[in-house]
Amino acid sequence: MTKVPMGLAVFDLDGTLIDSQQGIVAPMRAAFEDLDLDPPDPSAIRSVIGLPLDTAIQKINPYVRGLLTERLVESYKDHAYAMQTHVGPDPLIPGALSALDRLAEAGVLLAIATGKGRLGLVNVLEAHGITGRFVSLQCADNAPGKPDPTMLLQAMDEADVGQSATAMIGDTTFDLEMAHNAGVAGIGVTWGYHDIALLLSIQPDAVIHHFDELDGALNEKFGLSMGSTI
Template sequence: MAGDLRLCALDLDGTLIDSQHHIVAAMAAAFRAEGLPPPSPAMVREIVGLPLDHAIHRLAPQVRGLQLERVGQAYRDAYFDAKDADSAAEPLMPGARAALDALEADGWLLAVVTGKGRRGLHEVLEAHGLIERFVVLKSADDGPGKPDPTLLLDAVREAGSSTARAVMVGDTVFDMGMARRARVPGIAVTWGYHDLALLETERPAAVIGRFEELAEAAGRLVPA
């Protein structure tokens, strides 16, 4: 019955895949291209998940207008140049594939809701042979960025689920803030880019430290 289907929506960077190396390097290259001091890796990890223009502005509030556009384009160019030069795909987080198997075995539909652009999202999922596992893919190209709830609500609707039958899994306060605004239970993971103290400021419904815990945590929040 429509609306009864359970949906597990997952963030990408820092949740499903460990992409910090490429993101940090590309941001540093983009800032250097504009003669700006590059942000530290810790600062970049804090903004992973935001729309690119918001992320850059948070790292350098003085960057606006055309310069903001140039930094954004330089970031995209550097990111995909680095990926083209590196034949190895950004690695899956430990236990990710088995967790997806366990969720599907329990009858969950799967979605990705990410701040990454559509090209990067599709490329990394295809590289790992995972793209067919997800019934909905939502990227930065599909609507307002996190923590705005639009992408998550659209994913729930397109999957034929409901906010009462869905969960959102992510590693940042932007993911948990989006889930809270959408009235979808948020499952915070502690292996990503925001620490537990920061994640708890958005009051997640559950917190897990290993992917092996995901199916059980999701099942407690939304029973079959």
């Protein structure tokens, strides 16, 4: 008998599952320096994490356009790859792996929706040995950037799960706006790159402060028999 999924939990990557701050901020500053541009403030970089790379760069510096944007994108990718090669992958957020295990055991399907390109996404997941946990990997290479709902709509289609049984979990307003645009529940996490006031401004279905609290946030959504703590 085919097991009926209890729901679909779609996770953002950077700032939600992965603590990628240093793996993004340092390469971005280095890319600007390569092109003799003033390196952006780390807070400005953190504020755009989750957006497509070209969009993020243009939000950091509105004067950057066209070929200059393309050169910054390529320089950023080179620095990010070099950093991952020499320093190693960005770490998982504490509690992330256990949360994924509990959801999978409860019958919830898992997916990723990220502004990263596919190569960067797969490299991170493979480094942590978790690629096979996800039924759908949505990224900048196969869908418009957040908050466009396409990534969520494609993930639901691949998982064969409807809107009422899907939740988006992310650390930025871009994630929550995407959830709203796709007609699914949005759960904000406060350990990432947008503060709680920004998250609450989007009126999410729930906001959690640690992965231990995710079970409780999803219990009502999916009707699971899961504890609220590990």
